[in-house]
Amino acid sequence: MTLAAPIQLAATVNEHLAQISNTLIYSAMAVYTLAFFAYIAEWLFGSRSKVARTAAALTAPKTQETAAAAQGPAVTVKSAGGTAVLERPKVVVRSAAGSRDVPDGPGAHGGDQQGDLYGRIAISLTTLAFVVEAAGVVARAASVERAPWGNMYEFNITFSTVAVGVYLALLALKKNVRWLGLFLTATVLLDLGLAVTVLYTASDQLVPALHSYWLYIHVSTAILCGAVFYVGAVGTLLYLFKDSYENKLATGGTPGRFASSVLERLPASATLDKFCYRVNAAVFPLWTFTIIAGAIWAESAWGRYWGWDPKETWAFITWVAYACYLHARSTAGWKGRKAAYIALIAFACWLFNYYGVNIFVGGKHSYAGV
Amino acid sequence: MSKTTPDTGAEQNPAAAPAGADDLGAAGAQLSTAPTETAVPGSFGGNRAPGLAGWLAWTAREITGWVRWFWRQLTSMRVALLLLFLLSLGAIPGSLIPQNGSDALKVEEFKQAHKTLGPLYDKLGLFHVYSSVWFSAIYILLFVSLIGCIVPRTWQFAGQLRGRPPGAPRRLNRLPAYATWRTDAAPEQVREAALRILKRRRFRAHTAGDAVAAEKGYLREAGNLLFHVSLIVMLVAFACGQLFKTEGDKLIVEGDGFANTLTQYDDFKSGNLFDDDSLVPFSFTLKKFTGTYERSGPNKGTARTFEADVEYSKGADGKPQHKTIKVNHPLEVDGAKVYLVSHGYAPTVTVRDGKGKVIYHQAVPLLPLDANATSQGAIKVMDGYTNPQGKKEQLGFAAFFVPTFGGAGQDSMFSQFPGLDFPVLALGAYHGDLGVDAGVPQNVYQLDTKNPNLKPFKDDQGNILKARLLPGETMRLPGGAGSITFEKDIKEWAGFQIVQQPGQGWALTGAVAALAGLAGSLFIQRRRVWVRAVPGADGVTVVEVAGLGRSESAKLPEEIGDLAALVHDTAPTRNDADSDADSDAAPDRRPDAATPVPAEGEQKK
Ligand code: HEM
Numbered sequence: 001m002t003l004a005a006p007i008q009l010a011a012t013v014n015e016h017l018a019q020i021s022n023t024l025i026y027s028a029m030a031v032y033t034l035a036f037f038a039y040i041a042e043w044l045f046g047s048r049s050k051v052a053r054t055a056a057a058l059t060a061p062k063t064q065e066t067a068a069a070a071q072g073p074a075v076t077v078k079s080a081g082g083t084a085v086l087e088r089p090k091v092v093v094r095s096a097a098g099s100r101d102v103p104d105g106p107g108a109h110g111g112d113q114q115g116d117l118y119g120r121i122a123i124s125l126t127t128l129a130f131v132v133e134a135a136g137v138v139a140r141a142a143s144v145e146r147a148p149w150g151n152m153y154e155f156n157i158t159f160s161t162v163a164v165g166v167y168l169a170l171l172a173l174k175k176n177v178r179w180l181g182l183f184l185t186a187t188v189l190l191d192l193g194l195a196v197t198v199l200y201t202a203s204d205q206l207v208p209a210l211h212s213y214w215l216y217i218h219v220s221t222a223i224l225c226g227a228v229f230y231v232g233a234v235g236t237l238l239y240l241f242k243d244s245y246e247n248k249l250a251t252g253g254t255p256g257r258f259a260s261s262v263l264e265r266l267p268a269s270a271t272l273d274k275f276c277y278r279v280n281a282a283v284f285p286l287w288t289f290t291i292i293a294g295a296i297w298a299e300s301a302w303g304r305y306w307g308w309d310p311k312e313t314w315a316f317i318t319w320v321a322y323a324c325y326l327h328a329r330s331t332a333g334w335k336g337r338k339a340a341y342i343a344l345i346a347f348a349c350w351l352f353n354y355y356g357v358n359i360f361v362g363g364k365h366s367y368a369g370v
Numbered sequence: 371m372s373k374t375t376p377d378t379g380a381e382q383n384p385a386a387a388p389a390g391a392d393d394l395g396a397a398g399a400q401l402s403t404a405p406t407e408t409a410v411p412g413s414f415g416g417n418r419a420p421g422l423a424g425w426l427a428w429t430a431r432e433i434t435g436w437v438r439w440f441w442r443q444l445t446s447m448r449v450a451l452l453l454l455f456l457l458s459l460g461a462i463p464g465s466l467i468p469q470n471g472s473d474a475l476k477v478e479e480f481k482q483a484h485k486t487l488g489p490l491y492d493k494l495g496l497f498h499v500y501s502s503v504w505f506s507a508i509y510i511l512l513f514v515s516l517i518g519c520i521v522p523r524t525w526q527f528a529g530q531l532r533g534r535p536p537g538a539p540r541r542l543n544r545l546p547a548y549a550t551w552r553t554d555a556a557p558e559q560v561r562e563a564a565l566r567i568l569k570r571r572r573f574r575a576h577t578a579g580d581a582v583a584a585e586k587g588y589l590r591e592a593g594n595l596l597f598h599v600s601l602i603v604m605l606v607a608f609a610c611g612q613l614f615k616t617e618g619d620k621l622i623v624e625g626d627g628f629a630n631t632l633t634q635y636d637d638f639k640s641g642n643l644f645d646d647d648s649l650v651p652f653s654f655t656l657k658k659f660t661g662t663y664e665r666s667g668p669n670k671g672t673a674r675t676f677e678a679d680v681e682y683s684k685g686a687d688g689k690p691q692h693k694t695i696k697v698n699h700p701l702e703v704d705g706a707k708v709y710l711v712s713h714g715y716a717p718t719v720t721v722r723d724g725k726g727k728v729i730y731h732q733a734v735p736l737l738p739l740d741a742n743a744t745s746q747g748a749i750k751v752m753d754g755y756t757n758p759q760g761k762k763e764q765l766g767f768a769a770f771f772v773p774t775f776g777g778a779g780q781d782s783m784f785s786q787f788p789g790l791d792f793p794v795l796a797l798g799a800y801h802g803d804l805g806v807d808a809g810v811p812q813n814v815y816q817l818d819t820k821n822p823n824l825k826p827f828k829d830d831q832g833n834i835l836k837a838r839l840l841p842g843e844t845m846r847l848p849g850g851a852g853s854i855t856f857e858k859d860i861k862e863w864a865g866f867q868i869v870q871q872p873g874q875g876w877a878l879t880g881a882v883a884a885l886a887g888l889a890g891s892l893f894i895q896r897r898r899v900w901v902r903a904v905p906g907a908d909g910v911t912v913v914e915v916a917g918l919g920r921s922e923s924a925k926l927p928e929e930i931g932d933l934a935a936l937v938h939d940t941a942p943t944r945n946d947a948d949s950d951a952d953s954d955a956a957p958d959r960r961p962d963a964a965t966p967v968p969a970e971g972e973q974k975k
Binding site for chain 2: 090093310317321349
């Protein structure tokens with residue numbers, strides 16, 4: 001018997017806990033569905049508003065030589081006789097020449113109060129679903145007494161939990177990411193739907209778990225990277241839509257009513273572009289680390305740190321693709337849309353590595369029961 | 371290469387400077403040391419003087435022109451991007467088409483199945499993508515480009531470190547972040563304060579003319595250079611590893627040993643530059659192999675532990691030491707690593723001839739066929755056997771072994787559990803010529819029963835003589851031809867992979883350095899700040915604070931806000947009602963006390 005690839009590590013399975021985990025995952029799906037509808041309500045109510053700020057900014061005569069966005073609130077200082085308000089000098093921000101001075105959209109609710117209310121409800125529901133799903137993942141892990149990433153079912157539930165976690169963390173950090181909500185819950189539902197139908201594996205399935213903490217480090221960072229890359233990819237896609245919308249307006253075209261209504265409310269394309277860059281750039285070192293950790297683990301498990309195994313190869317391809325993206329951003333003529341296409345290709349590589357390699361290619365990394 | 375350096379450094383840098391910096395002159399230049407994207411004509415054309423000398427001069431000019439052009443192209447960001455893209459594209463076929471390096475068997479199958487594609491793929495090197503000419507060409511070009519990119523950038527960066535931040539551009543209000551106000555403080559006072567504040571915030575700052583110029587975040591560039599240099603280190607380490615690598619397999623039965631010389635390997639592969647002397651001298655003996663398995667539950671039969679207890683010694687005659695080799699815990703001797711990769715059973719058998727003389731007594735390793743260690747192999751008695759007719763012959767036994775018998779009452783048997791609970795050995799007996807000496811390589815685990823010179827022993831019914839034996843039982847060969855005994859002493863064997871790959875330390879160092887460099891390069895912002903203080907037309911001092919960063923910088927306005935507030939504390943806004951410089955700065959909430967509030971900066975940090 002070859003020990004290398006399929007070292008099958010036994011895991012005592014607690015059927016009861018596994019059952020609880022399944023129930024929790026199904027409950028999380030139900031709550032995500034509610035959240036999904038709440039986000040839809042937010043968008044629907046938001047469509048009542050007629051702010052049209054992008055159009056206004058782009059079609060108005062170019063009087064705004066400087067788009068003033070005041071930075072920093074007034075500073076309160078204590079001076080001898082009591083509290084005096086010392087006005088801090090205002091910082092005038094000029095967007096880079098060549099980019100449009102477009103204000104960010106108000107968000108899905110479009111400034112509509114009821115829409116905003118539904119949006120808040122949606123976020124609360126998302127948070128609740130996140131907690132339930134996380135509990136489901138933990139129960140699953142407890143039932144098999146190992147990390148919950150032994151097969152693709154477990155990967156999927158962990159992955160969507162982490163992706164929602166990233167979104168909520170960004171919200172908690174007061175980042176302007178609320179617009180992601182609808183797209184996120186939609187994909188999470190898709191992901192979980194796939195998980196419980198096609199990919200479901202009873203928890204007695206085995207893992208090729210090797211006794212190495214590098215495995216845990218490697219896989220957990222890989223999942224986190226994937227979640228963040230995913231957020232970046234959604235942003236990039238929306239950037240592309242918003243950018244062509246702005247282009248159309250700027251060149252005097254009239255976008256369709258639906259497109260206007262939706263895109264109007266998103267942040268400006270420049271904001272989206274920056275957001276995606278930051279997200280992708282921030283995880284790129286972590287992805288690099290993930291690959292290094294994988295190599296260290298492979299070295300101790302398989303006797304070579306790099307062997308062009310399909311999974312390794314695709315991790316490398318993904319890495320080079322993201323490096324391409326980062327390079328494109330600092331190459332004249334490749335900023336903006338072209339770089340965005342590269343970012344999408346890079347994410348497609350990540351996805352292929354995640355699903356495609358497991359399903360179509362195989363190799364040493366294949367998991368029990370897919 | 372060095373020739374191109376000076377002009378690259380001297381040029382403005384439209385590629386890296388943020389858009390809008392074009393009108394900033396030197397102030398916006400070289401905020402990064404990315405190579406410039408300038409078109410350089412390959413041909414210098416020019417006049418060709420008559421005669422041979424003229425022709426020579428012209429040709430030389432042309433050649434250097436084109437070489438320069440080629441070099442510029444190769445080291446441009448655009449081509450680096452293209453090569454990176456090609457690299458990832460080129461890596462794809464290797465993950466989809468079977469590769470010789472990892473699975474030669476699959477390659478053969480593929481060639482059998484695809485009669486037209488096979489040879490074509492072979493020609494294109496698609497069965498060994500990662501060592502193919504074209505893949506090597508891509509990454510070698512990429513790394514030449516990288517070196518050609520790094521060297522000038524390093525010089526340029528060193529120059530920037532030696533120099534001072536460039537002076538303020540004429541129109542500060544065109545910078546991405548800008549603040550201004552009028553104050554009663556004297557211009558020199560403001561500049562001094564600004565210089566102090568900037569230095570305290572660890573900017574490199576100096577006063578140039580009527581403004582303070584400052585810059586911070588050089589670590590970004592340093593990190594970026596470190597990252598790219600580390601890539602080269604990693605590649606070189608990887609290449610060395612491949613060229614000098616050795617990798618061999620050895621199957622060892624409990625009690626047997628191994629010395630690290632070429633002849634002892636079952637199977638051996640090495641890189642192109644390997645020579646025999648570089649094998650690390652050491653030897654080891656497999657004392658005991660232990661495998662334990664899950665006894666119950668849905669995972670019954672799953673391995674719990676695999677451990678090989680070995681005694682090893684360094685060098686030709688080192689002191690013996692003990693070590694337990696497990697999966698993930700190889701034995702390491704002077705850079706050679708011994709991995710435990712497989713295991714199986716080796717039943718001990720004794721073969722006697724017709725006179726009862728022991729002619730073969732050995733533990734025979736058998737190859738497992740499934741997860742429950744149903745195993746198969748061959749027992750080959752090459753010499754020492756004389757048949758009852760007095761003729762020298764060879765004996766062969768097809769062996770089938772199960773550690774835990776299943777299949778009672780059936781024709782075939784199989785194992786129910788990988789542990790040694792109910793071992794049974796099934797044998798089929800043959801005699802004649804094993805064909806081992808015929809020069810054709812033979813699988814030691816298989817009996818060539820198609821060999822016409824190898825005849826089966828027949829039982830009473832005329833069928834091939836077969837028997838299932840329990841430990842201790844003996845099968846008699848017909849006609850007093852001897853016997854074979856399945857001994858109670860069933861051994862286990864372990865398969866080891868012995869790997870020597872130099873350069874691993876370098877690869878790891880490179881990787882860690884790359885990571886550190888990358889973090890520096892992506893998380894640190896390089897930015898320039900200018901604070902100008904000049905008397906306005908009416909004699910009142912006008913302060914201007916402005917900053918310039920890379921286009922991605924979002925923190926810049928915040929930082930400019932903070933800096934402006936600090937400077938503002940020492941040079942507060944002048945309390946004049948008709949001021950137009952800051953007419954929108956809420957004049958009614960103007961502080962009544964014009965006293966500086968130096969503690970302010972500390973509060974906000
Ligand atoms: C093995 C191939 C390479 C990889 C994986 C790679 C990767 C990267 C990464 C991840 C960054 C960081 C991006 C950033 O700071 O925004 C970067 C930046 C950079 N790379 Fe590379 N690189 C490679 C080859 C090259 C080559 C051949 C060149 C020269 C032509 C080059 C020039 C640069 C420059 C100038 C920057 C800095 C850009 C800036 O300051 O924005 N790189 N590279």
